[in-house]
Amino acid sequence: MDHPLAMDVEAMRRAGYAAVDALAARMADPEAEPVLRRATPAEMRERLGGAPPEQGAGLDAVLARVIEDVLPYQAGTNHPGYFAFIPYFTTWPAALAELIAAAINVSPWAWMESPAATQIELEVIDWFRGWLGMPESTAGLLVSGGSAANLTALLVAREAAGGPSEDSVVYVSDQGHSSLARTARAMGLRPHQIRVLPTDDRWRLQPETVIAAVGADRRAGRVPIALCASAGSTSTGAVDPLPGLADLCAAEGLWLHVDAAYGGFAALTPEGRALLTGIERADSVTVDPHKWLFQPLECGGVLVRDGERLARTFAIHPDYLDSTETHTTGEANLGEWGLQLSRGTHALKVWMSVQAFGLAAFRAAIDRNMELAAYAEELVHGHDTLTLMAPASLGIVCFRREWPGCDEAETERRGIALADALERSGDAFVSTTRLAGRHAIRLCILNPTSGAAHVRRVIEHFAQAPAPPDLPRTIAVPADSKAGVLGSPRSAQGTDVLETMPLLAGLPDSVVQAVRDRGSCVNVAAGEEIIRRWDADRSFYITLSGRYDVLIDDRVIRTLGPGEHFGELAARDWGGGYGYARTATVRCTQDGQVLRLSSDDFQWLVGTQPAVRAELAEILADRLRQR
Ligand SMILES: Cc1ncc(COP(=O)(O)O)c(C=O)c1O
Numbered sequence: 001m002d003h004p005l006a007m008d009v010e011a012m013r014r015a016g017y018a019a020v021d022a023l024a025a026r027m028a029d030p031e032a033e034p035v036l037r038r039a040t041p042a043e044m045r046e047r048l049g050g051a052p053p054e055q056g057a058g059l060d061a062v063l064a065r066v067i068e069d070v071l072p073y074q075a076g077t078n079h080p081g082y083f084a085f086i087p088y089f090t091t092w093p094a095a096l097a098e099l100i101a102a103a104i105n106v107s108p109w110a111w112m113e114s115p116a117a118t119q120i121e122l123e124v125i126d127w128f129r130g131w132l133g134m135p136e137s138t139a140g141l142l143v144s145g146g147s148a149a150n151l152t153a154l155l156v157a158r159e160a161a162g163g164p165s166e167d168s169v170v171y172v173s174d175q176g177h178s179s180l181a182r183t184a185r186a187m188g189l190r191p192h193q194i195r196v197l198p199t200d201d202r203w204r205l206q207p208e209t210v211i212a213a214v215g216a217d218r219r220a221g222r223v224p225i226a227l228c229a230s231a232g233s234t235s236t237g238a239v240d241p242l243p244g245l246a247d248l249c250a251a252e253g254l255w256l257h258v259d260a261a262y263g264g265f266a267a268l269t270p271e272g273r274a275l276l277t278g279i280e281r282a283d284s285v286t287v288d289p290h291k292w293l294f295q296p297l298e299c300g301g302v303l304v305r306d307g308e309r310l311a312r313t314f315a316i317h318p319d320y321l322d323s324t325e326t327h328t329t330g331e332a333n334l335g336e337w338g339l340q341l342s343r344g345t346h347a348l349k350v351w352m353s354v355q356a357f358g359l360a361a362f363r364a365a366i367d368r369n370m371e372l373a374a375y376a377e378e379l380v381h382g383h384d385t386l387t388l389m390a391p392a393s394l395g396i397v398c399f400r401r402e403w404p405g406c407d408e409a410e411t412e413r414r415g416i417a418l419a420d421a422l423e424r425s426g427d428a429f430v431s432t433t434r435l436a437g438r439h440a441i442r443l444c445i446l447n448p449t450s451g452a453a454h455v456r457r458v459i460e461h462f463a464q465a466p467a468p469p470d471l472p473r474t475i476a477v478p479a480d481s482k483a484g485v486l487g488s489p490r491s492a493q494g495t496d497v498l499e500t501m502p503l504l505a506g507l508p509d510s511v512v513q514a515v516r517d518r519g520s521c522v523n524v525a526a527g528e529e530i531i532r533r534w535d536a537d538r539s540f541y542i543t544l545s546g547r548y549d550v551l552i553d554d555r556v557i558r559t560l561g562p563g564e565h566f567g568e569l570a571a572r573d574w575g576g577g578y579g580y581a582r583t584a585t586v587r588c589t590q591d592g593q594v595l596r597l598s599s600d601d602f603q604w605l606v607g608t609q610p611a612v613r614a615e616l617a618e619i620l621a622d623r624l625r626q627r
Contacts, residue, residue, distance in 0.1 A: 015059040022067045030078040030449055034426030039073055080449040081428030087446040090296040093356040097349035098296055106345040109335030110324040118332055121347035131267045133280030139307025141338045142346035145300035146261030146288040147179035152302045152338050153284035154183050157255035159313045161225040168225045169217050171195045173205035175233035181576030192536040194578040198624050203238040207248045214252055216534035226255040231276050232263020235433040237396030242278025261288035263394040268363050289350050299346040311337050365448040369395040372445045376455050383463035389440035398440040401462050408614035412439035417468035428458050436624050437617035494544040494593055501563035503615055519595040524588040531586050538579040538599040540571035546592010551585045569623050571602040
């Protein structure tokens with residue numbers, strides 16, 4: 001065939017075999033390359049930059065460049081030492097499915113064009129439904145990933161609640177994934193419409209916390225519409241108590257969305273299914289086959305219990321698509337069920353890899369990951385130098401090295417330095433997180449290639465490595481100080497307390513002055529409430545004078561005097577400009593003044609002053625315990 005983009009069939013085959021050979025070799029020996037190879041933009045520009053050629057170099061030459069200049073610079077997510085973020089292991093049948101899908105543009109958007117691919121997607125969604133135990137009324141769609149699935153689900157939830165409204169409120173836990181913050185932003189939800197709620201000491205959202213927040217919102221005239229629970233939170237793998245949350249959502253008329261992007265496929269194993277009990281009662285669920293179902297990026301999934309709502313939320317039928325009209329029951333135009341009209345197949349790879357390996361192989365891989373996580377926890381317990389920060393849950397364990405005499409900032413610096421050293425060895429790669437503001441090493445065991453020796457190597461590295469060399473401590477001095485809302489309180493009476501208060505002790509005068517400049521002084525009279533429990537306002541307060549009670553349900557849990565502070569939980573950024581709901585009420589008992597900092601100014605202080613961040617980490621952990 002002759003056209004400008006035609007290729008000789010022999011040349012097609014030759015390039016195809018060369019690509020397959022290079023990839024099969026890499027997949028067969030995932031440890032042959034370091035787990036991660038970093039490069040600078042200059043190096044990458046040197047290798048890959050340049051204007052597009054007017055005349056092509058031929059596919060063989062281009063392929064050779066890709067093998068030389070691209071593949072080595074892709075993290076080895078199949079490497080057995082890859083324990084960072086979420087390890088994305090991929091199977092060969094799934095990779096071939098991607099090639100097939102791309103070669104002939106398999107695109108299940110309209111039944112008439114892709115009946116087979118559409119049927120495969122319906123089948124795959126039905127498998128997921130069965131694994132999670134959801135009813136037959138459930139419908140779903142494969143999308144690009146967990147972020148797209150969360151957005152799709154919450155759009156359906158909002159339609160079910162009657163559409164957009166300034167009064168509606170959605171609840172998430174402080175362990176909820178950042179994609180929920182992005183979803184909220186994309187949906188135009190304002191900060192007062194997202195209630196970020198604290199979790200318990202095992203990072204789970206308890207029903208009573210939600211009940212209290214919902215009650216306060218209803219009393220304030222707001223309209224609670226949905227709760228996002230986690231079935232495998234990203235930092236710790238924690239699963240919220242789904243049966244209790246499902247009960248409360250049923251009683252309160254809230255839509256229950258379960259983000260099981262990370263943990264959902266644990267349902268394939270008896271242990272995982274038990275952990276996920278209650279997920280079958282969700283109104284919608286996010287799953288992510290490109291995580292624990294070992295599929296290549298991109299592949300996410302959303303399931304909606306009342307399946308008709310999915311199509312109803314997105315269906316828009318322009319005249320120019322009249323010819324795609326369906327004729328018999330079972331024909332589905334999946335391009336009308338979600339945000340994307342034109343869409344590639346994500347289901348073919350899931351279907352091909354499950355058909356090729358069988359479910360038993362997937363079960364065994366997931367089981368092994370969970371066993372290794374339990375093993376890692378055991379190893380952590382066996383080392384005095386390590387502290388367990390979150391127990392093994394769905395393949396994740398969090399821990400950290402303790403160093404006698406080190407504060408939080410130094411503990412974090414050393415932990416990150418040890419993680420960097422491990423990555424530079426080329427053998428293993430872990431990431432870090434913060435739990436209630438405290439540093440933790442996060443080991444995510446999701447690769448079928450990982451074994452006990454790989455896990456042991458990581459734990460022993462953190463337990464035994466010598467202290468990383470000291471770094472000179474630098475204190476960033478803000479360049480962009482701006483005056484407070486009520487004008488500069490530099491001259492305000494009573495701000496001297498800033499120089500002596502423990503939180504700011506030891507900071508350069510310029511930083512203390514910047515705090516003064518950014519803040520606004522507020523006079524408060526005895527009896528006034530400055531913040532109220534479950535409110536959404538996010539300022540941070542330093543008490544300059546007077547006395548203040550901190551109350552939970554009329555119980556005084558703390559009394560504050562000059563030089564203390566409150567509001568730090570809500571002022572922290574959970575993501576996307578959203579913050580915690582207030583977890584306590586603060587009432588003035590003796591007239592005084594407070595310095596109010598906006599949440600942005602609080603972020604600035606914490607972000608530029610490691611000592612403040614360290615001090616606050618301890619305070620935050622304490623506040624969360626006392627909520
Ligand atoms: C719990 C959870 N939800 C949602 C997401 C977002 O998924 P994706 O990165 O596929 O968009 C992630 C990603 O790590 C996650 O862990």
